[in-house]
Amino acid sequence: MNILLAHFRVGETDGVSLEMDKWKWALEAMGHHVFYLAGSAGSCEADLIPALHYLEPFNDKIISNAYVEQTDYDSDEALIDAIEERADTISESIIDVIRKRNIDVIVPNNIWSLGYHLPAAMGLMSAVKVTQTKVICHHHDFHWERVKYSNPTSSGISELLDSIFPPNHPLVKHCVINRIAQKELKERRNIDAVVVPNVFDFHGSDWKIDEYNQDLRSRFGIQPHDVMFLQATRIVARKGIELAIDLLDKIEQQREILQGRELYNGAKFTAESRLILVLAGMCEEESYLDLLKNKAQQKGVELLFINDWVGHSRSQKEGAKVYSLWDVYCHADIITYPSLLEGWGNQFLEGLIAKLPMVVYRYPVYDLDIADYKFDIIDLGNTHKIDSQGLAYIDADMLNSAANETITYLFDNETRNTRTQNNYLIGEKKFSYPALKLLLGNIFTE
Numbered sequence: 001m002n003i004l005l006a007h008f009r010v011g012e013t014d015g016v017s018l019e020m021d022k023w024k025w026a027l028e029a030m031g032h033h034v035f036y037l038a039g040s041a042g043s044c045e046a047d048l049i050p051a052l053h054y055l056e057p058f059n060d061k062i063i064s065n066a067y068v069e070q071t072d073y074d075s076d077e078a079l080i081d082a083i084e085e086r087a088d089t090i091s092e093s094i095i096d097v098i099r100k101r102n103i104d105v106i107v108p109n110n111i112w113s114l115g116y117h118l119p120a121a122m123g124l125m126s127a128v129k130v131t132q133t134k135v136i137c138h139h140h141d142f143h144w145e146r147v148k149y150s151n152p153t154s155s156g157i158s159e160l161l162d163s164i165f166p167p168n169h170p171l172v173k174h175c176v177i178n179r180i181a182q183k184e185l186k187e188r189r190n191i192d193a194v195v196v197p198n199v200f201d202f203h204g205s206d207w208k209i210d211e212y213n214q215d216l217r218s219r220f221g222i223q224p225h226d227v228m229f230l231q232a233t234r235i236v237a238r239k240g241i242e243l244a245i246d247l248l249d250k251i252e253q254q255r256e257i258l259q260g261r262e263l264y265n266g267a268k269f270t271a272e273s274r275l276i277l278v279l280a281g282m283c284e285e286e287s288y289l290d291l292l293k294n295k296a297q298q299k300g301v302e303l304l305f306i307n308d309w310v311g312h313s314r315s316q317k318e319g320a321k322v323y324s325l326w327d328v329y330c331h332a333d334i335i336t337y338p339s340l341l342e343g344w345g346n347q348f349l350e351g352l353i354a355k356l357p358m359v360v361y362r363y364p365v366y367d368l369d370i371a372d373y374k375f376d377i378i379d380l381g382n383t384h385k386i387d388s389q390g391l392a393y394i395d396a397d398m399l400n401s402a403a404n405e406t407i408t409y410l411f412d413n414e415t416r417n418t419r420t421q422n423n424y425l426i427g428e429k430k431f432s433y434p435a436l437k438l439l440l441g442n443i444f445t446e
Contacts, residue, residue, distance in 0.1 A: 001104040001444070002033045004047075004097065005138075006111060006124070008054040011042025011312050013281065013325050014234060015198075015346040016109050016140050022199055023107065023138065026437040027444065035101050037094070043312040047101070049093045051086060052120055058086060059117055066118060066157045067149055076154035083118050083160075090123030091130070098131050105134045105444065112166040115143030118157070125164050128171055135172040136443060138196070140343045142181060144188065166191065175443065177344040178365045194443060197369065199436040200349040202428040205326070207354055212314060213327035220306055222331070225267045226274045227410060230332035230356075232325060232347050233339065235283040240361055241292055242391040243338035243380055247359060248275045249299040250403040264413040265333075277336065278304045280328050291389055329354040334406060338380055339363050340392055345370065352427035355420040357409035359402060361394075373426050376419040378405045 005020050021044075024034045036046035039053030050056065065072050065079055073079040097103070106128065111120050128135055143149035143165055152158045166174060166189065174193035176182050185191045222228055229248060233239045251258075252275055261269050277296070283289050283305075296303045306328070315322045329335075335351040338361040345366060351358040352375075362371065362382035381398040409416050 002035070002102050003027055003105045003107060003444070004035050004037050004101060004103045005107045005109065006037040006094075007109040008038060008052050008111075008117060008120070009040045009042060010036045010038040010046050011044035012040075013310070013312050015343075017042065017312070018346055019138075019140070019198055020109055022201070022433065022436060023440065025201070026433060026440050029433075029437055030441060030444070032444070035097075035103070037097055043315065047097045049090060049097075051090050051093070052117070054116075059119065062086075062118055063116070066153055067115075067151065068153070070153045076156045079154065080156045080160075083122060086119035087122035087126060090120055091126035094124060094127035095130055098127065098133055103131075103133055105136055107136050107138050109138045110140050112137055112164055113139040113142045114146070115149035115161055115165055118160060121164050122160070125167060125169075128169075132171065135169075137166055137172060137174045139166060139174060139176045139181065139185075139193070142184065144184065145341070145343075173443070178369045180365055180368060181343070194439075196436070196439050196443075197431060198344040198346055198349060199431045199433060200346075200353055200427070202353060202424075202432040204433070205353045207326045207330050209330050212321070213323055213330055216323055216327055217331050219309075220278070220304060222276060222278075222304075223272075223274070224265075225263070225270055225272065226276055227263070227269075227333050228331060229275065229277045229334045229336050229359075230328060231277060231279045231336045232281060232328070232350065233337070234281040235279060235289050235292070236285045237288045237390075238339060238341040240338040240340040240384070240392050241277075241279070241336075242295055243361060243384070243394060244277055244336035244359065245292065245296050245299055245301045245303075246393065246399055247336070247338075247380075247402055247406065248277055248301045250399055251275060251406060252300065254403070254407065258407065258411075261411055263333075263410055264416050269411075274302055276302045276304050278306060278328070278332070280306055280310045280325060282307050291391055295389070295391060325350075326354075329356065332356055333410065334359060334378075337361070340384065342366070349427060349431055352423050352431075355424050357406070357416060357420060359406060373430060375423050375426060378402050378409065 010017050027034050038046045111124055168191050174191055175196045176193045182193050182195050185193050258269050263269055309322055311322045314324050335356045335358040337347050337358050342363050359378040361380040380402050381394055384392040384394050
């Protein structure tokens, strides 16, 4: 079959783009021909519709008027008319791609679930009806999971969300990435869905320090005796990055008793050794970033932002090398994954592949869908509060326990190797590409 994977962006390091790459691999391994449709292509090839771009100005205006305050339109009807007008344009472009590629199945990613791009959702629905193309949705996030989309400014927007986010239509099947979403979808929309968890290429990911990436730490001023904590996610509030700052601060408070000890890699932890929180993902919430910077400054925690030089894959920019995210993992000592909310957890799987210790806040999906596999993690618990700045914090005893466990991973090489290898083997069995291929083989039938 000819299959069209559709999203607002592809070929980047966000979770949806990465998961689409995996579905593409699995579907092509099954003999299908796979194409991308998006608003931006990043580092891969795609049929582009500029109106789908995730930073498209008109859609930004629609989001503001639909969910914040209706300031640009005289009435609810005028807002809906504007959405429908843009939807018609998008629909025509999608129809052109469907016909040009002779598409048999469209796989929308979040277009009919998140509530982010109302014209795109309407346009896609129209294109599907016109062409009678089958659809298998890949829902990563739903609008009811996000505060941002919880208070529409008009009944018209609410009706739109209730009708096609997602649609209950005979041409459309649904896949979700966790059991929470499966249950919610059935209760809210009476729609049955198949759970397809995130996976990773355990057998084709040989991440190691090589000639290309060997200079990464020195490039960014990280010394062999420094400790590199890697926050690989995007910078958005639900990632709970402030908890990583608290963790580094707590470890820093034990510096005197750690000095002179040998790290797991043979380097000495000295008075000059730095604890560095390296942020490799793009920033999508500047106000949140400002709060993180202020907190880090108050705590004396060093933040290092390297996203400008980290891409979906290795490349060149301004005459200098751009590293892949996998290159960064090769040099990390500890992964911080303190997300308060995740649809599943791409970065968790990446940490398994990299065989690195991971600091994890047990967000709801982790506890329901992942915890049963008994991975060894540095546990931040599953309960947090919000401070006066709007940032999360956890119980002091839990933070102390996590700091001590992190120190064990940094200085006890035998424990580190045993636990991370065991984690890898569990992940290889349960969340590898062959597991995805088997699942999709049952879903993508003629």
